[in-house]
Amino acid sequence: MVRYPSDSLDLPHMRVSYGEKLVSSSPVDSGDLDEASLADGWLPLFSQWLVDASEYVASDGGRIAEPNAMVLGTVDDEGFPATRTVLCKGADERGVVFFTNYESTKAQHISVNPFVSATFPWIALARQIHVRGRVEKVSDEETLEYWRTRPRGSQLGAWASHQSEPIESRELLLGALDRMAARFHDVDEVPVPPFWGGFRIHPKSVEFWQGRRNRLHNRLRCELGDGGCIVRVTRVQP
Ligand SMILES: Cc1cc2nc3c(=O)[nH]c(=O)nc-3n(C[C@H](O)[C@H](O)[C@H](O)COP(=O)(O)O)c2cc1C
Known part of the structure; x- marks a missing residue:
């Protein structure tokens, strides 16, 4: 019989409780995430969590690999979803930017369905941010500015x-x-390929998730208006 590596994994029992020894409830959070953290909009908290992820050093000296990585979800012309990891290369009031090939599968999905989701899974920090919104190409100037840093x-x-x-x-x-x-x-200076550039996700909703004991995690979901301002913050059950 062929044995697969997963035979030795007991997936149903594989769990780590937040608040216990292996993973503290949140190594960078002493208190509960609350609505006051969103008083100045979604961007300050979003930026702070990105900084925290990039600066975090575990007790064994380990760092978070690719702290700006996000799992991007797109949907094709038949409603069939796909996800893959991309790197967030910019964030401001207008939204969240990533760069890619404009002829890739994800770009083809975006051309027929310009709505995407992006999830930052910072498991080591017991944090997650989930962004959903309409996506648009960035300007050629913005692409060039980033391209030059590569x-x-x-x-x-x-x-x-x-x-x-x-x-x-x-x-x-x-x-x-x-x-x-x-x-x-x-x-x-190598020029920018004509088939390559950035996309900006203009968030319609941004959800901040903070892991807590007994799976009673904190979830705060911001709904954003056209100008990117928060129009409603909803506490969502875990
Ligand atoms: C950590 C990590 C970062 C990545 N960053 C990017 C990126 O910024 N842009 C990109 O096009 N692909 C990136 N990739 C590759 C994508 O996950 C994916 O394989 C590629 O974009 C093709 O996706 P598609 O065929 O669905 O369009 C990254 C992969 C990993 C694992």
Whole structure:
């Protein structure tokens, strides 16, 4: 009989209780998340939690890998959802920005259904933020500004990859990178590929989740108006 690694995992019993030894109820929260934290809008708390995630050091010295990673959910033209991880590369009153290939599967979903969700799962901090909203391309200037911060290798990689398209072998992919390196050999600044850029999620709702004992977690959901201001904060049962 073939044995799979998951045979040795007891998934039904795999749980960690917040407030117990393994994971403290929230290593960075001494008190309960409350409505007062949202008095100045969703952005200050959102920004603070991103900073906390990027600065957090566990007792064994471990850090949170990719603290700005978020799981992006899109829906295709048949209503079939898909998720994948992308990096949040900007956040302000207008919303949350990520960069990607404009011909990728996610971008095709967005072109037929411009509503997405994004979840920041900071499990080590017993925190999660969930954003839902309409998504739009950022300006070419904004894409260029971010593009210039990327290492040259990542820029060439973006040129080389037809993201989400099948390819027969890794060798072909590495060959595409070599061709791009040769193409831009004499160029100081690699230009932005015409098929690459940013999207901004304009949040319609932002939910802050804080893990608490006995699964009685705190959830505060902000509904936002057109200008990005909070029009309602609702405490939601865990
Ligand atoms: C930690 C992490 C960060 C990632 N960041 C990005 C990103 O910022 N942009 C991006 O296009 N893909 C990123 N990816 C790859 C995506 O998860 C995904 O494989 C790719 O975008 C293709 O998705 P699609 O075929 O659904 O369009 C990241 C993956 C991981 C694991």
